[in-house]
Each structure stands twice: as structure tokens, then as C-alpha cells.
Amino acid sequence: MSRGSLLLKMELRSNPDMLCVVRNALSELTAKLGFSESECRAVVLAVDEALTNIIRHAYLGDPEQSIEASFHRIHVEGDGKSGDALEIVLEDSGVTPPEKMCGRALEDVRPGGLGLHFIRESMDTVEFSRNNGKNQLRLVKILHSQGSQKGS
Amino acid sequence: MKIAARHLDKITIFDISGDIDLATSPELRKALLRELRELKMPRVVLNLTAVRYIDSSGVASLVEGLKASRDVGSRLVLFGLNKTVREVLQLSKLVKIFEIHENEEQSVTP
Numbered sequence: 001m002s003r004g005s006l007l008l009k010m011e012l013r014s015n016p017d018m019l020c021v022v023r024n025a026l027s028e029l030t031a032k033l034g035f036s037e038s039e040c041r042a043v044v045l046a047v048d049e050a051l052t053n054i055i056r057h058a059y060l061g062d063p064e065q066s067i068e069a070s071f072h073r074i075h076v077e078g079d080g081k082s083g084d085a086l087e088i089v090l091e092d093s094g095v096t097p098p099e100k101m102c103g104r105a106l107e108d109v110r111p112g113g114l115g116l117h118f119i120r121e122s123m124d125t126v127e128f129s130r131n132n133g134k135n136q137l138r139l140v141k142i143l144h145s146q147g148s149q150k151g152s
Numbered sequence: 153m154k155i156a157a158r159h160l161d162k163i164t165i166f167d168i169s170g171d172i173d174l175a176t177s178p179e180l181r182k183a184l185l186r187e188l189r190e191l192k193m194p195r196v197v198l199n200l201t202a203v204r205y206i207d208s209s210g211v212a213s214l215v216e217g218l219k220a221s222r223d224v225g226s227r228l229v230l231f232g233l234n235k236t237v238r239e240v241l242q243l244s245k246l247v248k249i250f251e252i253h254e255n256e257e258q259s260v261t262p
């Protein structure tokens with residue numbers, strides 16, 4: 001995988017009212033990149049759920065914290081999947097590492113567990129890491145994938 | 153998100169429009185629980201035709217409403233699911249637990 005070109009970078013407050021702003025921007029971006037309507041909806045859902053989890057679990061509902069979101073066009077190869085892709089990296093300085101969040105059984109649905117399920121089903125790659133006091137979530141959706149057709 | 157309530161005999165119909173997400177789902181949850189737990193309406197129908205977006209917190213609110221309806225012996229009915237809403241419910245694998253109809257007429261039929 002090679003890091004490609006930066007498409008968009010945002011710094012937003014951890015306020016739930018900002019979610020619709022990000023959704024609208026991402027909906028436009030994914031459409032311009034050539035994703036199908038269904039894939040656009042899948043990416044928007046995944047990012048919305050990831051931001052929701054940051055707001056709820058990393059920042060414990062505090063609406064005044066900072067979240068950084070960057071969007072790159074990259075090229076990926078391997079694991080039977082290859083092609084151009086959209087890479088999304090979300091960073092926060094919250095206290096709860098995202099990797100410690102665990103999904104709940106669907107029978108016990110509450111925000112958080114179901115959101116993580118949506119993210120995993122919608123994206124080709126989902127990676128959590130924590131570096132220098134920051135939580136980082138990396139999401140990748142392959143454009144015109146020759147392998148998996150997740151979310152389409 | 154906006155919620156407008158109508159009443160038809162002993163049925164409450166909520167016309168919901170806009171986005172159901174982390175910011176707005178508490179309002180939906182509150183409206184559903186009031187109608188089901190406090191007012192004990194025998195049937196609550198959600199018109200989702202004008203819903204542009206729903207996320208996991210919205211689905212969780214619907215599930216909570218469904219649980220409340222079962223607790224009090226009433227019915228929670230959904231209709232007007234567009235492609236976006238249907239996709240999310242299918243992704244949640246919860247679509248089969250809801251009573252879903254195509255239109256309002258079917259939803260209010262005894």
C-alpha cells in the first residue's frame with residue numbers, strides 16, 4: 001500500500017450536531033470518487049458510527065473535544081483485493097482506546113456494539129491503534145474492488 | 153429530525169422526517185416510550201418515508217420501542233422504509249423482528 005493524495009482534512013468538535021455536517025461532506029466526496037450509491041452510503045454510515053463511538057466512548061459525551069479526520073486516495077494490493085481506495089483516518093485524544101470497545105450481541109442492542117458491527121460490515125479494512133496519547137482509527141474502502149464487494 | 157404525531161382512533165402515527173442519529177435519536181426514544189409506556193397506546197405506527205438517514209443509535213431507539221411495546225402488550229409498526237433505512241436495518245440483522253408494512257393503510261388495518 002502506498003500513501004496517496006490528501007483529499008480532505010477536517011478538525012471538528014465532538015458535538016453530535018456536527019455528525020450531519022461530516023455525513024454531507026463525505027457523501028459528496030465518495031460520489032465524486034466514483035463509489036456506487038450503495039458504497040457511498042456504506043462509507044458514510046461507517047464514518048458516522050466511528051465518530052459516534054469517539055464522542056460517546058473516547059470523550060464520554062463531552063462536546064468540546066477535538067476530532068481530526070483525514071481522507072486520502074490510496075492504492076492497495078494484497079489479500080485478494082486491489083485497486084484505488086479511500087483511506088479515512090480519525091484521531092482523537094480521548095481516554096478510552098477504541099480497541100477496547102467490544103461489540104455486543106445483537107439481542108442486546110445499544111449504540112456502540114451495533115455501530116462497530118456496521119463499521120466492520122461496511123469497510124474493507126478497520127484498524128485501531130494508539131500512538132502518542134492519541135487514538136487512531138483507520139478505515140479503507142476499495143474503489144471498484146476486484147475482490148470483496150462489501151457494502152455494495 | 154422532526155416528529156409529528158397524528159391520532160387515528162387508538163393508534164398513534166408518528167410522521168418522522170430528516171436524520172435519526174446520535175443527536176436526534178433521544179427525542180425519538182422519548183416520544184416512543186411516552187406513547188407506549190405512559191399513554192399505553194395499543195398501536196404506534198412510524199411513518200419513515202421522509203427519513204433520510206438512520207444510524208445505530210436510531211436502530212437502538214426502535215429496538216427499545218419494540219421492547220416497550222412487547223412489555224405493555226401493544227404493537228409497534230413501521231412503514232415507508234426507503235432504501236437507506238432498509239439497508240441499515242438489514243445490516244443490523246434486526247429487520248425481521250419488526251412489523252413492517254408497505255404503506256399507512258396496511259399499518260392501521262385492524
